[in-house]
Amino acid sequence: MGRRPNPDLPEMILRATADIIEESGPDAVTMRGVARRIDYTATTIYIYFTNKDELLDKTVVRAFDWFAEAMAEAASTGTGRERIRNRARGYIRWALEHKGLYRLMFQHDSIRPLDAETGSVQPPTFRDSQRLIEDAVASGELPASLDPATMTRVNWAGLHGAISLALSGRMFGDPAKVGMDSIEAQTMALAEQFVDSWMGRRD
Secondary structure (H helix, E strand, O other): OOOOOOOOHHHHHHHHHHHHHHHHOHHHOOHHHHHHHHOOOHHHHHHHOOOHHHHHHHHHHHHHHHHHHHHHHHOOOOOHHHHHHHHHHHHHHHHHHOHHHHHHHHHOOOOOOOEOOOOEOOOHHHHHHHHHHHHHHHOOOOOOOOOHHHHHHHHHHHHHHHHHHHHHOOOOOOHHHHOHHHHHHHHHHHHHHHHHHHHOOOO
8 A cells, every 4th residue: 555645745855855955955956865865755756846956946935935934033023123133133044054055045057036027036035024124114213215125135135245255254264164153143243234234223
């Protein structure tokens, strides 16, 4: 008798793929290797994903969901300005804890644009970030002259730049030598100063 259908299997496959990416990078992903991770046959993986490219694409889409959940949780409390800062901290923390996935999400050549209309990798997290800035402008915590769409892009570019430089070892040193705790602390401090710089600090 075969196994009963498992409604959790697609998520298990994506999480197993994510684990391989974190450990060894996207090039290490194979349908057979993912199947071994979850104790299924490779044939089962093909029921849900046509090939490796589709599996990587769907893993990226799911990774953006995990990324969004982490930032939403980080920004769940506080004033408008505090929520923007907390969201930035959530961004930095998640990206450094999931380095392989983060690189895949923004840098790997095989990934097709998430937004078919604009051709850009503009995930739902962008809209969530813009809403926080819009709310802070509406409440008077940020200047009315500030354009939320533009500042969301500025904020995203700054945080992504900090992460990219940190992971490359070109700003704070080689993570393998100085340690990820040091890298995270320095990147977090840089991100906080960056966010304060465009919001205008209020102590």
